[in-house]
Amino acid sequence: AQTVTQSQPEMSVQEAETVTLSCTYDTSESDYYLFWYKQPPSRQMILVIRQEAYKQQNATENRFSVNFQKAAKSFSLKISDSQLGDAAMYFCAYLNYGGSQGNLIFGKGTKLSVKP
Amino acid sequence: EAQVTQNPRYLITVTGKKLTVTCSQNMNHEYMSWYRQDPGLGLRQIYYSMNVEVTDKGDVPEGYKVSRKEKRNFPLILESPSPNQTSLYFCASSSWTGGAVGYTFGSGTRLTVV
Numbered sequence: 694a695q696t697v698t699q700s701q702p703e704m705s706v707q708e709a710e711t712v713t714l715s716c717t718y719d720t721s722e723s724d725y726y727l728f729w730y731k732q733p734p735s736r737q738m739i740l741v742i743r744q745e746a747y748k749q750q751n752a753t754e755n756r757f758s759v760n761f762q763k764a765a766k767s768f769s770l771k772i773s774d775s776q777l778g779d780a781a782m783y784f785c786a787y788l789n790y791g792g793s794q795g796n797l798i799f800g801k802g803t804k805l806s807v808k809p
Numbered sequence: 810e811a812q813v814t815q816n817p818r819y820l821i822t823v824t825g826k827k828l829t830v831t832c833s834q835n836m837n838h839e840y841m842s843w844y845r846q847d848p849g850l851g852l853r854q855i856y857y858s859m860n861v862e863v864t865d866k867g868d869v870p871e872g873y874k875v876s877r878k879e880k881r882n883f884p885l886i887l888e889s890p891s892p893n894q895t896s897l898y899f900c901a902s903s904s905w906t907g908g909a910v911g912y913t914f915g916s917g918t919r920l921t922v923v
Contacts, residue, residue, distance in 0.1 A: 735916075736916070737916055738901075740911040740912075797912055799851040800851055801850060
């Protein structure tokens with residue numbers, strides 16, 4: 694079974710600085726998707742960024758970028774120029790490509806604090 | 810506006826009193842799913858549905874029921890709620906290209922069973 698591990702329960706960053714959140718996963722599949730979701734205090738789940746495993750190029754969305762290392766099964770999220778609004782829980786998630794799409798599998802989350 | 814609507818947002822109930830949490834999406838998505846979120850455990854899937862009249866168990870289905878009679882609706886039913894079902898619940902939906910665009914989540918339902 695696939696698993697997703699986020700080893701940092703909490704992280705803190707100074708405003709305008711850069712922070713990296715870690716995520717590792719375990720799968721025997723070769724094709725899959727990876728996601729980072731943000732959950733602010735409003736508890737809404739917001740998609741931050743996604744990566745297709747067959748693409749070698751790392752995904753980027755404005756200040757958010759990933760470091761996808763397929764062989765190492767690692768999928769870290771880098772937030773540049775951190776803003777107060779980035780404070781939230783961040784969840785890494787895995788999804789099998791095609792097939793049943795039965796389950797978006799989440800890590801346990803990393804709580805990010807941003808200091809002014 | 811494309812969205813997943815969950816109701817209610819907050820619910821306090823007593824042990825054993827049947828309840829239903831509704832979920833509706835307006836994006837004509839085939840796939841819908843229910844998750845529960847607990848501190849330190851992330852989100853865990855309860856049930857999912859690939860299309861109308863097609864449902865299957867997720868990782869933590871015990872104590873829950875679902876139905877998918879219409880494409881847009883996917884209610885979560887707790888026949889006899891217990892305190893260990895106190896949690897934050899999310900409904901999510903996606904098209905068959907779910908991996909390409911990610912899943913859309915509802916705003917969550919905070920359930921407390923006393």
